Amino acid sequence: MKDEKHFDVVVVGTGNAALSAAVSASEKGAKVLMLEKGPEHKRGGNSFFTDGAIRFAYNDLAGIKRIVDDLSEAEASKIEMPEYDIKAFHEDLMKVTKRKSKPELAEHLVSKSYETILWMKEQGVKFIMNENQFFEKDGTKTFWGGLPVKTDNKGIGLVEALFEKAKANGVEIWYESPAVKLEKKNGEISGVQVKQSNGVSVVVPAKSVVLACGGFEADKKKRMEYLGDEWEEAVVRGSEYNTGDGITMALEAGAVRAGQYDGCHAHTTDYNAPRVGDYSKPGDIYKKSSYPLGLIVNTEGKRFVDEGADFRNYTYAKYGKETLKQPDHKAFQLYDSRVRPMLRVEYDLEEATVFKADALEELAVKMGVPKEVFLKTISQYNDAVQDGEYNPSIKDGKSTQGISPEKTNWALKFDKAPFYAYPVTCGITFTFGAVKVNDKAEVLDDSEQPVKGLYAAGEMVGELFYHNYPGGSGLMSGSVFGRTAGMSAVESIRDKTLN
Ligand SMILES: Cc1cc2nc3c(=O)[nH]c(=O)nc-3n(C[C@H](O)[C@H](O)[C@H](O)COP(=O)(O)OP(=O)(O)OC[C@H]3O[C@@H](n4cnc5c(N)ncnc54)[C@H](O)[C@@H]3O)c2cc1C
Known part of the structure; x- marks a missing residue:
């Protein structure tokens, strides 16, 4: 059994959303534990498998230059970069979601996208130009589609940079330690039950919990139940561990379902x-x-x-x-x-x-x-x-x-x-049905009130994506809501003494 420890914030998962939450909470001084269901060599969730294409409102080429260090002036002079601002990102999101994306969440995602990518860079994530998003003619590279940047060395580069930062910030990570249940005391989240490799569950006390443990895309039965029988045979493009555990735990703790349960990417x-x-x-x-x-x-x-x-x-x-x-x-x-x-x-x-x-x-x-x-x-x-x-x-x-x-x-x-x-x-990439949250990443109950001490990020955010998502916004959603969840979690415990 792991040592009996107390944490300010327990983050469930080790993908981009979880890492963003852990780094953001730890940079504010919180003592953070991350729980990963899989072994260490299978950490990083779907985020690990991505191409690292990440969408943000950059405005113009000057906005890109602040993000991509290796873009020389000579290279930049041969680039034709269409403008892409908050309004354009918002319109893309609304267009592909058939205008169903919840306004509060959509607004949060797009308006925080640029400051979040700057924050990611500060945390050590390196960005490069996305070679899949331009056509070259007569020496000029014309970018298209609002997705000109990706992380260096794809999703692996992204998660490894954040793991490094989390380690530097003193974040502890337990592998092969699935979260199985949330604990509550006096109506507030008070910890997480974790299943150990010997099959015995232990309770890890915590002042707040961030659920960033994906959707239910890797669970055949849930896919068939919610998406339809034809989904039985779908290839799972990413993590085998995203089986909807976070949704189940949140619902048991008083959260309410939200979003398109019959939809997925x-x-x-x-x-x-x-x-x-x-x-x-x-x-x-x-x-x-x-x-x-x-x-x-x-x-x-x-x-x-x-x-x-x-x-x-x-x-x-x-x-x-x-x-x-x-x-x-x-x-x-x-x-x-x-x-x-x-x-x-x-x-x-x-x-x-x-x-x-x-x-x-x-x-x-x-x-x-x-x-x-x-x-x-x-x-x-x-x-x-x-x-x-x-x-x-x-x-x-x-x-x-x-x-x-x-x-x-x-x-x-x-x-x-x-x-x-x-x-x-x-x-299948990921599912859209998840739990209700607000723009502070607080998990909400059926009266739209926060389940105290509970936050969610990444694929666990319901009502953001319907039918489709604009490429690159899955990672940005994880980064924006993960960072927000980390900050909100610390904020909520500021009057309790931090460890
Ligand atoms: C092949 C592929 C390519 C993609 N390419 C892109 C792209 O280029 N750009 C883009 O924006 N999006 C892309 N996406 C989508 C993107 O991966 C997701 O939107 C995003 O990474 C989700 O991040 P997350 O942190 O919410 O989930 P994940 O990264 O999946 O992390 C979930 C974590 O939770 C863990 N977990 C699950 N259950 C438990 C439990 N009970 N206890 C503890 N841990 C648990 C998992 O092991 C995993 O570590 C791609 C997805 C795939 C599969």
Whole structure:
């Protein structure tokens, strides 16, 4: 048994939200314990698996220069950076969530995003330019989509920098120590029950608890219960430990459910990706999101979505879900040689599954789809492609006419051999249904009153994301609400004596 200890703040989880909470509480002088369900080599949650793409309202290139240290003046002079302010971030969030994001939480996320990224930098997180978010023409890099920055060395770099800072601040971390229940005394949270490796639970007393232990994406039964039966077979793109424990504990302690329980973020993922995130192959290496440049067909050889409806940031989550609804939960992304050089780096990795052929007939055979249907799909598509100026850095309106589904942007004929087909399925990223919180990250009960001493951050925040999220805002949400939770937790105990 671990030594009987008292902590000011216990943070459950070791992902980005938890680390942000732990660092923020400890920098204010609190004695902090982090609890991790998995072993040390599997720490960091979904955050570990990310590409580190992080969204914030930077205003203009000057705002980026304050964040990215390695951006030289010479490089900056060759960058075309569209402006992206609080209003633009807010509009993106509202657009993809069908205007359902709770105003108080949406406002908190976007308005705190810039000061939070500065704070992250102060904590030792290093940022670089996001090479997946620009198109280069005549030596100029034109960025698009409001996501020009990512963390150095992806999610691994992010969590390792924060682990280092947490350690420097004296934060203690217990591994293989899942939180199983919250303790309450006189109506206030007073500690957490932790299950030890010998199966016995111990109570760790604490003045406040921050729950930052993810959604229920890794729990097959809960996925089927809330999202639908088809989700049984979804690949889990990240942590195997996010099984909804935090939600269960919070509800038992008086919190109320909030957000879209039948919604989640998902991504088209290599059909042969591991069933849960593989810690020996870090980085988000199995996703396949260059489809706006190509076509998608199912195993019957038919198209089923408008590949060019919008930039990938705004459609990949939806299209992952659409793929799960197809026969065998499977689809193929198709590219010809004209666009193949423009695909993201994941398509070049040895982990990528691909069929290549010089003729469409041969490709159909390799894919195992009905040849006649497949050839008809391609020829009907090619006949429907309209003239227009092709430009992948803007929504160019170069579209098809007379087919369904149409392709509304970036429609080039599919006719330049060799041809490539990448088999994909749906990978679940995280679930949207969680618990009710306010903009202080306080967990609320059914009368909208705080459950005293209880805070939540990251995927545990309900009512922020519905239907989809603007790429890069999962990490920013963890950072903003994690930091807020840490500050609020300390604030609430300021009149109690800090250890
Ligand atoms: C492959 C992949 C790529 C992604 N790429 C991006 C990206 O580039 N940009 C972006 O913004 N978002 C991205 N996301 C989404 C992003 O990962 C999440 O939005 C964010 O990281 C969630 O952070 P979190 O701290 O809430 O959860 P997590 O990072 O998942 O942390 C949850 C932690 O809780 C622990 N835990 C669970 N139950 C318990 C328990 N009972 N007791 C103790 N510990 C427990 C887990 O082990 C884990 O450490 C990606 C996700 C995946 C899976």
